[in-house]
Amino acid sequence: MTFAALTPDLCTVRDLFAGDTAYSVPVYQRSFAWQAEQIEQLIADVADAQTDGSDGYFLGNLVVTPLAGKRDLSVVDGQQRLTTLYLLLTYLLRTSEHEHPQHTGRLRYESRPRSSETLRRIDGGYPEQSVRATPESELEQGIVRAFNVIEQTVQQKFTASQQAAFLTYLLDSVQVVRVTLPDRTDLNRYFEIMNTRGQQLEQVDIVKARLMATLDEGDRACFAWVWDACADMDSYVQRSIALGDAELRTALFGDTWTWLAPTDFDELHGIHQRLKQAAPGSIRPSGSMTLSQAIDVYAQSAAEAPADPSETDRFRSTIEFPSLLLHVLKVFLSESGESEGALDDKQLIKRFNEVFKQRGPADVRRFCFTLLHCRHSFDTFVLKREHLARYEDDGEWSLQRALKRTSGGRHTLGYAHTFQRGSTDDEAVDGRTQDLIHLQSMLRVTYTSPRIMHWITLVLRHLHSRDAASVTAEELVDLLRDYARGKVSESFFTATEPQGFEVPRIVFTYLDYVLLKEHAVDGFSRDFDFGFRTSIEHFYPQQPDAEQTGSVVSSECLKLLGNLALVSVSANSKFSNSLPRSKAFNFTDTIERQSPKLALMAQITREQGWNDHQIREHHDAMRAMLQADLQ
Template sequence: MSGIVPELAIIDTAGSIFDRGDRYEIPLYQRPYAWGEEHIERLIEDIDDIPTGSDQKYYLGSLVVARKGDSLWEVIDGQQRLTTLYLLLSALGIRSDEENGALTFSCRAKSDYTLAHLGKLGISGEVEDKLVEQNIANGMRVIMQKLATDFDEEGLATLRKKLARTCLYRIEVPEHTDLNHYFEIMNTRGEQLEQHEVLKAWLMEPLSGRDAAMFASIWDACSDMSCYVQMRFDVPIREKLFGWGFDAFPTSARIRSVPWNTEKGGNSLGIKDIVSSRSVCEGQRGEEDDDPSRFESIIDFRFFLLHVLKVFAHTKSIVGKDEDVPLIASLLDDKKLGQTFHEVVSKGLWEGGPVDRARFSIEFAECLLQTRFLFDKCIVKREYVGGDLDGKWSLKELRRESKKSYRYSNTKFKRTKCQWASTLDKTNKSVLMIQSCLRVSYTSPKVMHWITELLTRMMDDPSLAGSEEFASIAEECASGAAREFLVSGDYMQGVNTPHIVLNYLDYLLWSREKRRYDDFVFEFRTSVEHWYPQNPSDDTFVKWGEVDRFGNLCLVQRNVNSKFSNLNPVAKKSTYQEMIAKGSLKLRRMSELTQGIEDWKGGVCQEHEREMLGILKEACGIPSDLTLND
C-alpha cells in the first residue's frame, strides 16, 4: 500500500462502486454467498442509522483485494458485504456495469447468471429457475421485502442519500502474497478487519526499521484492553519501559532506549500481519492473576484511540487551519475513526506547518503507550474475581513484588501539600466513587468526555496520577454539569433532569457520611423516578402539580421503576424497604423523611429540595440565595 488507504464511495457523481470501470471477482476458494436475513437487514439498518443533515462519510467495512489486472481485483475478504451491496443497489435501481462483469464469481455460473437477472427474478418465463443460485435470490428477496416494509418513497430517497455518504476501505495485499494461505487466516479469524487495524496499517506506512518495530509493538500491546498494558511486553522490555517495579511512567527517553525487534514487523506491515496479531495477554504472569479477563475496560480500543488523539493534539499543540472549525469533533464517533485521524494529519498545523506523517506516527505511538499506562492506573474499570459474575468497580495499579511475582493493589494517591508525603487509601475510594458516578451517568462512549479531560490533565503533569489532587480534578468533571443545571434555575425538569446531577448529588451525600453509606455503590440507575407518582393508582389519592420538582425525584434501575409503578410515597416506603435500602442515597433520604402523603406535598418535599440543592450549590461554588421553586 502507498498513500492513504483508498476509500470507495458506494455512490458518487461518477456512479456506483460497480459502475466506475473496476471489476471484482470472487475466487473459487471463497465460500458461496451465504448471508441470511439477519446480516442483510443489519447492513441496511446500519446505513439507515447514519444521521441526516451532515456531509461526513461513514465507514461501512473493509474490502481486501489482490490486483489481477489494471481494473480487475480478486476479492479475498469482504465478499459477503460486497455482494449484498450489489443486491441493494440493484433493488434501489442504481445502475451497475453488468455487461463488463462488475461483480463475478469464478467458476460459479449460477451465481453469475443470478446477478445478471436480478430484476427478473420471480417473473415466470424470464428466468430459468434451475440456473438460479438460491442464496443470492433469497438475499434479493429479503432486501426487497425490507425496503417495501420499512421505507416509503421519502425514506428510500433518504436511504440513497445516506448510501452516498458511506464508503469501503479497499486494502490491496502486497504482490506475491500467498492468497490461499492468507484466506485461511481470514477465514479462521471469522471477521472483517476492524477500523483500527486499517488505521494501524495507514499510520505505519511512512515508518521502517526500528520506528516501525516500535510502533507495531506499542500498538499491539495497547490494543488489548482486557489486561494492564505492562503485561503485553516481555519482561526485559517491560523493565526498560516501566522500571523494575513495572510502575514507572514510560517517558519518551525510556521508550527510545528499548532495543525494539526490527525482525518482527520492523520494515513493513502486511495485512496478514495485522489479522494474525495476538489477542491474549502475553508475558510473565503473577501468582494472583491466572485469568486474563479479570479486568474489563469501560471503553474499547476504538474509542480509546479517539481519546488519545485528542490528548495528543492538545499536548503537541496541533491545531486546525480554520480556527472557527474544531479539528476534532466533540462527539466521539468510532464509525469515523480513520477519517478523524486522516483529517488531523491532512488539515492540522503542527508548529506552524503541515503535519509530518512519520513524526506524527512515531510520537503518537509514544503518547499512546503513556496514555494507556495512565488509563490503566487511574481510570475506573470493572473487576471480576472469586467467581463474581457481576464484577465491581476497581481502581488498581500493577506493582512488582519480587523477581517472580507481582500484584494489583489499590492505586496510591499521596498528599503532596505537606512536608511528609503520605499515602491516602481514602483518596482511592473517593476517586473510584466519583469516576463510577461519571461512568453510570454517561452511558454512551461517545460522550465520555471526562475520560479525555482526566487523561489530558495527567499527560500535562504525570505526577497528578499519584497525587491527592487527582480526586478534585475528577470531581470537577461532574460538578461542571451540575453547575449548568443549577445556574439554569429550572428545577422542575422531571424525567429530563440530567442523570449526572442526581448521581453527583449521591456522591456528595456519600462523601459527607462515608461510614453511614459504606454499602453504597453506583449502579446503572437509568430511570428518573417520581417519589410522589405522576399518575396515582386507582384514583386513591389526587394528582400533584409539582411532581416534576427536583425534591420529588431520584434515579432507580429501570426494573425498579416498573415495580414502584404508581404507588403513593407511604406505600412505596412500606412495600419496598429492601429495594430502597440498596437504592440511591437521595431515594433513601426521601423514604426516611416520608410520614404521610399530604405531609410530603405540604412542605417535606420542598424542604428536602432546599437541602439537596444547597449541597449541590456548595459543592459547585454557587451562592445559596439563588431563587428556588417553592
C-alpha cells in the same frame, strides 16, 4: 451452501415491515438481552446521523430464512437490533400522527409465551403502566426494561417536534441489509462458516497500517510492539507489553513494575532494539512500504502466548481500544473542550487521516509514545470492573496499580489499590482510592456512551504533564468534581429550570455523590456502589394506583426535582404506580441499593408523609445543596 445463493436486500426500516412481512424468533435464539447502554447508543447514533444531515444511516445486517409453509421469516441473526427497532417504533408512533408501516404484530416468538404476551400488551396500545403492574412472572422483563429505557431516553433527548422528525428519519433514512438464506439451509453449517471465517480488517487495523507505513524498519517494529500491547484493554499494559519477561518489564517500569520509565519514543526504541537482539526472529522486513504492504506486515505480527485465564478474566476496561485511541489523539493534539464527534469511533479513520495526512515520522513516533503513556495512566488512574470469585457476576469497581510481587525468588505481577500506601494485599480499599472510585463511577454511570466520556480525556490530559508517581487522589478528585459541577451548573441552573424527564442525569448522580460524601443518609455508607440507573422515578407517581390511598400531590409539584430520583429500570418496574408510603415501607432493600437521594425521600415519607409540602421542602434543600457545592 454457497454465499452466492444469499439474497441481500437494502431495506429502510419502513421497508422491513412493509406488506405482510412478519418475523419469527426461533426458540434456539437467546432471549432479548440488550441493556440500556446498547439501546441508548442506537438512538444516539441515529440522532447523530440525522443532526449531521446524513442521507442515510446503515444499522447493520439482519439474517433471515423463510419458514416452511408460511410467509414469515425466521430470524437467524439480528434479533436484538430488530426487537429494539420494533419497540422504538411502537413508542414513537403512540404520540404521532405519522403514516407508518403496519409493524404491529409483525414480530413473534416461537414457544416463548411471556415474550409474546409482553409484545401483545405493548402492541395493543395498553398504557405502559399496565405492563409495569403485571406480575413479573407473566412478562419478559428484558423487553419491559427495554421499552422503559426507550421511553425515558426519547423523552429526555427530544422535544415533541423533534420526536416527529426523528421518527421520519428512522423510517425512511435508516437502512438495514436483510439477507435471506435459501430455504432448507443447514443453519449449523451456516453458523460454523460465520464463526470460523477470516476476520475483516477493522478501523483500528487500517489506522495502524497507515501510521506504520510512514516509518522505517526499526520504528515500525517498535510501533507495532507498543500498539499491540495497548490494544489489549482487559489486562494491564505492564503484562501485555512484556509477557513473561521480568527483565523487560523492569526496563520499562522500573524495579517496582509500577511507573513508566522511558520518557520518549527514542528510549522505547532503544529498549526494543535490545529485545530484538535477544530475539532476532522478530525483525521485520526493511524498506519503504505502501499501505497494503504495511497491512501485510501488521497481519504477520507474531501472536503472544495465551495469558493466564485468571488474569485476562479479572479486569474489564471502561472503554474499548478505538475509544482510547481517540482520547489519546486529543491529548496528542493538546485539544481541550468537547468538540462534537471527537470521540465517535465510527469516525476513527477520518479523524486520524485529518491529523496525520500532513505529518511525518516524527509525529507518528511521538503519538506512539503518547499512546503508551496514556495507556499506563489509564490503567493506573481510571477505574475498571474487577471480577473475582468473591464478587457478584457484574464485578466491582476497581482502581488499582500494577506492581511486582516476589515469592520464593519468583517475580509475578500483582496489584494494589492505586493510592494505598505500600504494597500490601489488603482487600479493603483505602479511603483516598475509594473517594476517587465513587467520583469516577458516578461519571461512568452518568455518561454511558463512550462518545461522551470526555471526563476520561480530561484525566489523561492532566496526567500527561505530571509525574505519575507524584499524582494524588485529591488533585484528581478536585479535577473531576469541578468538571461535574460545570455540567450541573450549565444544565440545571438555567433560565428555565428543567423538570421531570428533562432533568439531566448528571444532576441526580452528582446529588447522590454529594449526599454520600458530605451528608448522613440512613442506610448508606462508603461501601455504596454507583450502578447503572437510567429511569427517572416519580416518587409520587404520575398515574397513582387507584386502589391505594394517601396524600395527593399537585401537578405543579409532580415534576419538581424534589419528587424525582434516578433508579434502575428494574427498580422502576418494581415500584410501579405505588404511592410513596408503600414504596418507603415495602421496598427498603431496593431503595438502599439505588440512591442516597431516594433513601432520603423514603426517610422523610416514613417520618412525615409525602405531599406538596415535603416535596417543595426537599426540592429547596437539594437545590440549595447543589448551589452551595458549586460556589
